Amino acid sequence: MPHEFAIGGVYMPPLLIAAILGTIAAVVTARLLNRYRLSKYFFYPPLVFLALMIIYTVLIGTLIIPV
Amino acid sequence: MIPLSTRSKEAIKTGLAMTIAYGIALSMDWDKPYWAGFAVAFTSLATVGQSFNKAALRMLGTLVTTVVALIFIALFAQDRWLFMLFLSVYVGFCTYMMAGKKHRYFWHVCGFVCVIICMDAGPNSIKAFEIAILRAQETGLGILVYSLVSILLWPISSRADFEAAACKLASTQKQLYRSYLDLMSGEGNAGEAQALRAQEVQEQTRFGQLLDAAETDTYEIWELRRQWGRYRSQAAELTETMERWRESFAEVKALDLSRLLPNLIPFGAELDERLAQIGRLLANQPPERQPVAMDLALDKAEARALFHFHKAALAVTWSRLQRLEVLTRSLFDSLSDIKGFGQLVTEVDTAPPPRGGLVPDPDRLAGAVRIILILWLAFLALIYIDDMPGGAGFVSMATAFGMAMAAMPQVSVSLLFLPAAISVLFGGLVHIFVMPQLSSFIGLGLLIFGVTFAICYFFAAPRQALGRALGLAMFVTLASISNVQTYSFLKIANTALMFALLFLILAITARAPFYLRPERVFLRLLGRFFRSCEYLISTMRWDPQRAVKRLDRWREAFHVREVSTLPRKLGAWAPSIDKKALSGTSPQQVQAVVTSLQGLTYRMQELLEERGNPQAQFLVQELQEDVRAWRLRVQEIFQRLSEHPAAGERETFRTKLDGTLYHLEERIKGALDKAPDGLISERDGENFYRLLGAYRGVSEALVNYAGSTDVIDWTQWEEARF
Numbered sequence: 184m185p186h187e188f189a190i191g192g193v194y195m196p197p198l199l200i201a202a203i204l205g206t207i208a209a210v211v212t213a214r215l216l217n218r219y220r221l222s223k224y225f226f227y228p229p230l231v232f233l234a235l236m237i238i239y240t241v242l243i244g245t246l247i248i249p250v
Numbered sequence: 251m252i253p254l255s256t257r258s259k260e261a262i263k264t265g266l267a268m269t270i271a272y273g274i275a276l277s278m279d280w281d282k283p284y285w286a287g288f289a290v291a292f293t294s295l296a297t298v299g300q301s302f303n304k305a306a307l308r309m310l311g312t313l314v315t316t317v318v319a320l321i322f323i324a325l326f327a328q329d330r331w332l333f334m335l336f337l338s339v340y341v342g343f344c345t346y347m348m349a350g351k352k353h354r355y356f357w358h359v360c361g362f363v364c365v366i367i368c369m370d371a372g373p374n375s376i377k378a379f380e381i382a383i384l385r386a387q388e389t390g391l392g393i394l395v396y397s398l399v400s401i402l403l404w405p406i407s408s409r410a411d412f413e414a415a416a417c418k419l420a421s422t423q424k425q426l427y428r429s430y431l432d433l434m435s436g437e438g439n440a441g442e443a444q445a446l447r448a449q450e451v452q453e454q455t456r457f458g459q460l461l462d463a464a465e466t467d468t469y470e471i472w473e474l475r476r477q478w479g480r481y482r483s484q485a486a487e488l489t490e491t492m493e494r495w496r497e498s499f500a501e502v503k504a505l506d507l508s509r510l511l512p513n514l515i516p517f518g519a520e521l522d523e524r525l526a527q528i529g530r531l532l533a534n535q536p537p538e539r540q541p542v543a544m545d546l547a548l549d550k551a552e553a554r555a556l557f558h559f560h561k562a563a564l565a566v567t568w569s570r571l572q573r574l575e576v577l578t579r580s581l582f583d584s585l586s587d588i589k590g591f592g593q594l595v596t597e598v599d600t601a602p603p604p605r606g607g608l609v610p611d612p613d614r615l616a617g618a619v620r621i622i623l624i625l626w627l628a629f630l631a632l633i634y635i636d637d638m639p640g641g642a643g644f645v646s647m648a649t650a651f652g653m654a655m656a657a658m659p660q661v662s663v664s665l666l667f668l669p670a671a672i673s674v675l676f677g678g679l680v681h682i683f684v685m686p687q688l689s690s691f692i693g694l695g696l697l698i699f700g701v702t703f704a705i706c707y708f709f710a711a712p713r714q715a716l717g718r719a720l721g722l723a724m725f726v727t728l729a730s731i732s733n734v735q736t737y738s739f740l741k742i743a744n745t746a747l748m749f750a751l752l753f754l755i756l757a758i759t760a761r762a763p764f765y766l767r768p769e770r771v772f773l774r775l776l777g778r779f780f781r782s783c784e785y786l787i788s789t790m791r792w793d794p795q796r797a798v799k800r801l802d803r804w805r806e807a808f809h810v811r812e813v814s815t816l817p818r819k820l821g822a823w824a825p826s827i828d829k830k831a832l833s834g835t836s837p838q839q840v841q842a843v844v845t846s847l848q849g850l851t852y853r854m855q856e857l858l859e860e861r862g863n864p865q866a867q868f869l870v871q872e873l874q875e876d877v878r879a880w881r882l883r884v885q886e887i888f889q890r891l892s893e894h895p896a897a898g899e900r901e902t903f904r905t906k907l908d909g910t911l912y913h914l915e916e917r918i919k920g921a922l923d924k925a926p927d928g929l930i931s932e933r934d935g936e937n938f939y940r941l942l943g944a945y946r947g948v949s950e951a952l953v954n955y956a957g958s959t960d961v962i963d964w965t966q967w968e969e970a971r972f
Contacts, residue, residue: 223969
């Protein structure tokens, strides 16, 4: 059941929280891929980053925070 | 009385000006009083002259763009797509002009203020006129108030700073000259010379900026602005000539210069003395002696015994030193005129400006394309996303930030994130917790003064300018001070979200259509540099008598400009390259690549200049095939380097080019032996050796470049990364 997040009396939509967490997860993944020189296997990393953001957001929105 | 530091005084001046500007705008009951606050925030600089210059550009830009905005609204009020098309092209044009050399801030203001007026007014023509006038009058108010405060309260004239900068520049040029003279004679320290060179570049920029400022706030400098302008261009030419001179050291290393140039030591001492006298003049002291006209003697009997390429190298060095002689004399004369110790100088003794002024710059065009894309993305978001955070202000803010980012593409968007987040938080706290407690202008005035003072005081250093500008802008935006004051948490949350979306757009446009990762840009610029070199070398085949088509002339001007400007652009990108990600590449190695490219630029320019000089027909016919072979080899190397910057090793280049040049040396010897007496005049011989020296210079510069790239692991640079 989707429900809003109340932070100090301010209500936030669950999609916003899922998107923020998804972006953070994508940033961490991209940094790890850079660090271990695995990014070179992707054709166009910026697009991969966008895809990762969406995948993580959908996964978080489905499994952890229902949106 | 408590003595105050300059930093405190400047912060007090800005705080006071901001408070007065708000006070007047509120008492006049003007809408959007924060526009006056913006004008104060962005025109307050270290000296009166600098602030006046910026204020004048802001005012002029606002007035011009007001007319443009009203024209756009009048013409396209009924068609938003056509309206947006013209507006975005106009902003793109302003961004292109902003990246030029002159009136950068004027073009910046012209671009974003037009969007502010258009977006705030919408298609309503009456509102549009009111908004445009309001923007102009509040900008004028902010500028007027700050100008008065900065003149009346602790005025800081640019004159002292300017004179100090001029003395420092002259002193560094003298040290650099001394250092190069030592290097030429095989002594001296190359590292020290390199450090002096870097210092000189910075001092030259500062000298130029302070001259502009001093012309505005010091009548004595304004009166002599033409003479100072001449001095500035002569000083810049002196720097360039010294660099070209330095480039020839490697080739004259093997020669006994004290025998070939018998009066080199007194000649060097005379130039040194002239630079010392220039220092005295700048310190307002009369010169101890006048320059003595002196020719650098060349022992022709000694020179005749040299190999032809050594003769060529000697001819190049000789001509550079002769040019230095002329330039130091002109500098001395100009300064004597300025300081009233000499005669009036009217003749301008500097090189003519480069050809092809109307040649487009690809990097500036890329910046214009980026801002057009930013504007369209913001506009489409405004139209298609309901309740877009920031509303029409989102488009205006995107334009202001986008234009600033287009002017400094090396700055990563992520660097802006933290200052912006802190500024939003700070502004939000003031808006929510402090402002509701205030009930009169005394309280509000104290708040405005206190916050402005704190931001200006803690972000006073020049490198903190971005934080200062963001802090003041965010405070002014978030506080939203007006006569009918409302407080809302939603406004703060919306502003924060607007900035998050704005940074998203900036991040997208930093990756498409042009990928702005520093090492990729570096490789792209390298490719362009070598492509231009290849084209210019290919033009060497042209017969000087042949009529050149207009398109060919334009292409040549384009590539000449590319070759002369790209090393500087590469130098600007080099510090942004991520050293941690590209392990094994040190900043010094990257700098060495840039320096070697600058050397190649000078050599290419020299070759193109020498190409124009008349040559003996006999030598041209005899050596045509050999010069052609050299040209084709160099062209092939440039072509390979344009595809891959490390396509060649130092030793391979050395072998290839030395082989060709050795063959050429033999052929020259044969041709000269064959030449009948009197067929080749002294002038022909001089021109020929200078051209030969230029050919040899390009070859040496290529070998030098290959040496600097050998140590870099280019495969890592080419790998895709997030």
